[in-house]
Amino acid sequence: MSSDPHGDGNRVRATLSEVASLADVSISTVSKVLNGRAGVSSETRARIEALLQHRQYNPRASKRPVAPLLDVLCYEIDSPFASEVLASIEQIARQRRMGMVLTGATDKHLPEQSWVDDVLRRAPVGVILVACVLPAKDKQRLRSRNIPLVMVDPAGTPAPDVPSIGSADWNGGFVATRHLLDLGHRRIGIITGPDNMLASTARLSGYRAALDAAGVPVDPELIRPGEFHHRDGLVEGRALLSRPNRPTAIFASSDLYALGVYEAARSLGIAIPGDLSVVGYDDLSIARWAGPPLTTVRVPLLAMAEQAVHLVSRLRDEPELAFSRIDLDTTLVVRESTGRPRGSGRHTAAKVSNS
Amino acid sequence: MSSDPHGDGNRVRATLSEVASLADVSISTVSKVLNGRAGVSSETRARIEALLQHRQYNPRASKRPVAPLLDVLCYEIDSPFASEVLASIEQIARQRRMGMVLTGATDKHLPEQSWVDDVLRRAPVGVILVACVLPAKDKQRLRSRNIPLVMVDPAGTPAPDVPSIGSADWNGGFVATRHLLDLGHRRIGIITGPDNMLASTARLSGYRAALDAAGVPVDPELIRPGEFHHRDGLVEGRALLSRPNRPTAIFASSDLYALGVYEAARSLGIAIPGDLSVVGYDDLSIARWAGPPLTTVRVPLLAMAEQAVHLVSRLRDEPELAFSRIDLDTTLVVRESTGRPRGSGRHTAAKVSNS
Numbered sequence A, B: 001m002s003s004d005p006h007g008d009g010n011r012v013r014a015t016l017s018e019v020a021s022l023a024d025v026s027i028s029t030v031s032k033v034l035n036g037r038a039g040v041s042s043e044t045r046a047r048i049e050a051l052l053q054h055r056q057y058n059p060r061a062s063k064r065p066v067a068p069l070l071d072v073l074c075y076e077i078d079s080p081f082a083s084e085v086l087a088s089i090e091q092i093a094r095q096r097r098m099g100m101v102l103t104g105a106t107d108k109h110l111p112e113q114s115w116v117d118d119v120l121r122r123a124p125v126g127v128i129l130v131a132c133v134l135p136a137k138d139k140q141r142l143r144s145r146n147i148p149l150v151m152v153d154p155a156g157t158p159a160p161d162v163p164s165i166g167s168a169d170w171n172g173g174f175v176a177t178r179h180l181l182d183l184g185h186r187r188i189g190i191i192t193g194p195d196n197m198l199a200s201t202a203r204l205s206g207y208r209a210a211l212d213a214a215g216v217p218v219d220p221e222l223i224r225p226g227e228f229h230h231r232d233g234l235v236e237g238r239a240l241l242s243r244p245n246r247p248t249a250i251f252a253s254s255d256l257y258a259l260g261v262y263e264a265a266r267s268l269g270i271a272i273p274g275d276l277s278v279v280g281y282d283d284l285s286i287a288r289w290a291g292p293p294l295t296t297v298r299v300p301l302l303a304m305a306e307q308a309v310h311l312v313s314r315l316r317d318e319p320e321l322a323f324s325r326i327d328l329d330t331t332l333v334v335r336e337s338t339g340r341p342r343g344s345g346r347h348t349a350a351k352v353s354n355s
Helices: A016-023 A027-034 A042-054 A080-095 A115-122 A136-144 A169-182 A198-213 A230-241 A255-267 A285-289 A301-317 B016-023 B027-034 B042-054 B080-095 B115-122 B136-144 B169-182 B198-213 B230-241 B255-267 B285-289 B301-317
Strands: A069-074 A099-104 A126-130 A149-152 A164-167 A188-191 A249-252 A277-282 A295-298 A325-328 A331-333 B069-074 B099-104 B126-130 B149-152 B164-167 B188-191 B249-252 B277-282 B295-298 B325-328 B331-333
Touching (some): A016 A042, A027 A042, A042 A136, A069 A080, A069 B099, A080 A126, A080 A285, A080 B080, A080 B099, A099 A115, A099 B069, A099 B080, A126 A301, A136 A149, A164 A301, A169 A188, A169 A198, A169 A295, A169 A331, A230 A249, A249 A255, A255 A285, A285 B255, A301 A325, B069 B115, B080 B255, B080 B285, B080 B301, B099 B115, B126 B301, B136 B149, B149 B301, B164 B169, B169 B198, B169 B249, B169 B277, B169 B295, B169 B331, B188 B230, B230 B249, B249 B255, B255 B277, B301 B325
Parallel strands (some): A069 A099, A069 A126, A126 A149, A164 A325, A188 A249, A249 A277, A277 A295, B069 B126, B126 B149, B149 B164, B188 B249, B249 B277, B277 B295
Antiparallel strands (some): A099 B099, B295 B331
16 A cells, blocks of 8 residues: 555655554554644654655545545635635636635634644645735645645745746736826826735836836826725825826726725716726726726636646645746726826727737 | 434434344445445435435434534625625634535526535535525435535525525615605615515515505506616616606615616716615625715624524534524615705715614
8 A cells, every 4th residue: 555546656655554653653643643633742743744744645545535625715705806716716626526615814814723723634635825825834734744735816925835826917017007008198196005915016017117118207106005905995096186286097906996996086076087097907896897897907817716726636646746836817908997188089998909 | 322422312313234224235335325426226325315314314423523514505606795695604614613615506596416415425514505595305315414404595485494594684675765765765766686586575575665654656667677686787777767757766675786776877977876866785895885885784694694504503413493584683874875865955865773
């Protein structure tokens, strides 16, 4: 039983009894560690975990999973962004007949303390993180059981040791801003995401690059920060629109920001797109439902989910797979929230080709 | 091992070997049926399932669940309604350290064919249906394994054999309509849900009762049907607002309808609340994000989720628990989308007490 019954090459995986013998403990002690149960000293636990990882213990070798599970840890499950990502992951998991176990994260984007113990007990095919981060010790424990980990659109700078699936954020920021420039806008505000998220830095960088390419100077006063909540769009939108020389367009770098900007404009009597053009980001359902329907950058959530589930399955079979990040393409979807600035022609949305 | 180790009364639960002996088959055949595996004739399967149910086979008696799971089947996972219900169920399940396995339903509100097999393999603590229905044979199979089933806000008329958690829909329809009447509206349109959903019938009935109580005749032309999608709100809202003697208020019986009505009003140049008052239903986040923020009927989703998870756990221990339905209270939340009709005073939202 020491050779991999799935026949993927000449790697040798350990059985429970081999690990027990190497660690000089009983099989039941190894089993306790594997199943996250108490009653093992932290020193012994660490020794066994190191052995498990080194020998690539494979639960499949000793027991066949009867109903494969896929664990998903997600920040703000009920946010419009998360709910569409989760629906996409569920759809792909269902096609593969994996049960998606969904757990919410804390407001620090972290799992609860007991989460990793529960995951080890469930022994899923893999773990997908949606806008969450995992402490190093939790990653280590998953790795010791050969449970692969993949991040989708990671919050914070992606950890180099965890493969991640994202989308072309720089390109998204660039095409959104160029669309506004093509319509004739020169004073274009932006509401960015948190500094520590690579996605928001990349969108801002795309915005700057588009302005540079058009020879329009970047005005730091028009760059406002936020945390991707509706309220930030409202507050920062109001701040931008209350300035003496207010912008004629705002690139709201999430659809939820854009709804906040809509509300700021409405409360100030500013018409969209007549007095103000707005571009969102993500292309969630709320973008179609907005009044007027929102011009936005489409993020391919279903394709991202597909890549994430596919990658988890591949990593399960090939843990050493060299891989760090895939970015999928973003495109501009032009609806009714963008038009020419006052005094430069008609105030309707112009069709601009995607890059 | 034939008496219940959990000591809840004098009911006797069967072990695997007792069922095998009664059915005159091997233990492995019973095990195949229990775990949803192939290789058992449909006749034998039916005989074993009947015995399992009759004898109340209890998986706990033969194996302890190591990581308890809660299965949730949900229609349109990414709808704003579903995503808030799911986040609530997940929160309660997490507090109880149950892993929530989430599966999407088909567009007929049904599970995929393979779903029930997978559920049996997972052997969850229980199953919660969100806006879904289950074929009789699937219910039967769950029952034969003593896996309890609870519905949340059921689509279709709730099955009398499945306990369900809902909210006071008649009261919600009544307080929404009375709020509009109190503001001085007399021509009040309504967009209802599908006829075969008890929730929509009850909301419509509350609307009629409030009009009756105020001595305002019900105009059948102002009652429009829908399927709880944004598009219905847009199409039916436009139909209502294009009438010669158009309504001054619309009770949109879901928040998503209300957003559609907003868009219909915007495209016709009708101001909210100046020219038109709108009341939604559910009080999802999209109600707060709407421009203007939406007056709506609050449905206590977190409390409903809590009841559902609690009930599943109770039914697990007491399968004969007499129970059919709990309706939790609904309340009116007044925001900025309602005001007095033109010609009757100020056009701002009035504070009206909840019933």
